[in-house]
Structures are given as structure tokens and as C-alpha cells.
Amino acid sequence: MIVVFLGIPGSGKGTQAKRLAKLLDVPYVGTGDILRDNVAKKTPLGVKVSQIMKNGELVDDETIIELIKSEIKDKPSFILDGFPRTVAQANALENLLSGFGKKVDCVIFLDVSDEEVVRRITGRVFCPGCRREFNLYTDGLKEEKCPVCGGELLRRSDDTPETIRKRIGEYRTKTAPLIEYYKTRGALNRIDGSGAVGEIFSRIREALDNKFKRQTAN
Numbered sequence: 001m002i003v004v005f006l007g008i009p010g011s012g013k014g015t016q017a018k019r020l021a022k023l024l025d026v027p028y029v030g031t032g033d034i035l036r037d038n039v040a041k042k043t044p045l046g047v048k049v050s051q052i053m054k055n056g057e058l059v060d061d062e063t064i065i066e067l068i069k070s071e072i073k074d075k076p077s078f079i080l081d082g083f084p085r086t087v088a089q090a091n092a093l094e095n096l097l098s099g100f101g102k103k104v105d106c107v108i109f110l111d112v113s114d115e116e117v118v119r120r121i122t123g124r125v126f127c128p129g130c131r132r133e134f135n136l137y138t139d140g141l142k143e144e145k146c147p148v149c150g151g152e153l154l155r156r157s158d159d160t161p162e163t164i165r166k167r168i169g170e171y172r173t174k175t176a177p178l179i180e181y182y183k184t185r186g187a188l189n190r191i192d193g194s195g196a197v198g199e200i201f202s203r204i205r206e207a208l209d210n211k212f213k214r215q216t217a218n
């Protein structure tokens with residue numbers, strides 16, 4: 001089974017995609033993780049990507065497609081998160097999969113408002129002391145101190161309201177046509193992305209159960 005997650009950066013799709021991968025016991029393929037891994041290891045691709053990300057921009061199609069191809073070629077089933085982001089990438093994915101006699105079986109589109117995304121992302125903090133991550137907003141922290149070790153909490157440099165709005169704008173322009181693309185292929189499932197993580201996950205399971213007419217698991 002091949003499932004694709006769509007949603008604004010900050011919609012919570014990474015969390016949901018990983019949870020679904022665990023439930024279905026299939027690999028999670030997230031471009032964010034793959035890119036961060038390359039940046040951390042300072043590979044030639046990682047160096048290029050880190051500059052692009054610093055500017056709050058998206059990595060070009062050719063680079064991403066190469067990366068995805070090498071990740072999925074040996075996997076019969078997987079959950080994709082962060083790819084495709086454009087119709088051009090969706091076409092590339094379709095071509096790639098049809099070469100293996102496969103297709104995208106299901107697309108989960110997590111629908112969340114801009115305001116909600118800005119609020120969630122600006123709440124993201126980490127503790128440089130114990131390396132834990134928190135969300136001031138969803139974890140309900142009263143002050144910007146680590147609840148575990150008491151250290152001062154910091155924000156990621158690219159999580160300012162300006163860069164978040166820039167990312168949302170790019171998303172709307174480049175990836176909104178994807179929703180139409182997968183709708184015409186009968187693969188799209190629009191899921192209300194508001195509320196608690198568990199609630200959203202229940203909606204996703206329900207959509208999958210309806211789609212495949214069976215229980216995904218208990």
C-alpha cells in the first residue's frame with residue numbers, strides 16, 4: 001500500500017504519517033528527515049539544501065526526485081510525507097511507480113487553517129541542554145523554560161511568523177493543484193486537521209477503513 005500525506009508545513013502531517021506507518025508496519029519516507037540527515041552529515045546535497053532552507057525556500061524538483069527514487073525503489077509499501085509537493089513531482093512519482101506496476105493508493109490531505117499553522121509552528125521550541133523538543137502552545141507551557149532540566153528554551157531560526165507565512169504562500173501556490181490532481185484520480189481523502197493528535201488519527205483510520213473496506217488494525 002502506498003499512502004501520500006498532503007498538508008501545509010505545520011499541519012501535523014509528519015506526526016500522523018509516522019503514526020500510520022507504525023500502525024500499518026510499513027516504512028515512513030519523509031523528505032524532511034532525509035534532507036535533515038543530509039544536512040547534518042554535510043553531504044554535497046546537504047550543503048546545497050541547507051542554504052536553500054536558510055532562505056525559507058523549497059528544494060528543487062530534480063534534487064528531490066533523485067532522492068525519493070533511491071529511497072522507494074526497494075520498498076513494496078510505504079508512507080510518503082513531504083513529497084510530492086507539485087503536480088510536476090506527482091507526475092514524476094506516477095511514472096516512477098508505474099515502472100514498478102504500482103500507483104498511489106490513497107492520499108490523506110490534512111486540512112488546517114493558516115492561523116492555526118502559524119500558532120502551532122511559532123510555539124515550537126527546543127532545549128539546548130537536554131535536546132528535548134516542546135511546543136509552548138500544544139504542550140501548554142507557561143514559561144519558556146525546559147520542564148525537564150530547567151534550561152532556557154530556544155526557537156528554530158526558520159520558525160519566525162514571516163518565514164512560516166512565506167512557506168504557507170509557497171504551499172498554496174505550488175501544491176494546492178495537487179489536491180485537484182489526486183481528486184480526479186479518486187485517491188483524495190480530505191481530513192479535518194484541527195484538534196488533538198489522537199482525534200485526527202482516528203479520522204485518518206476511519207477514512208482508510210472506508211476506502212479499503214477493512215480494519216487497518218486494533
Ligand SMILES: [Zn+2]
Pocket residue numbers: 127128129130131132146147148149150151
Ligand atoms: Zn532540558
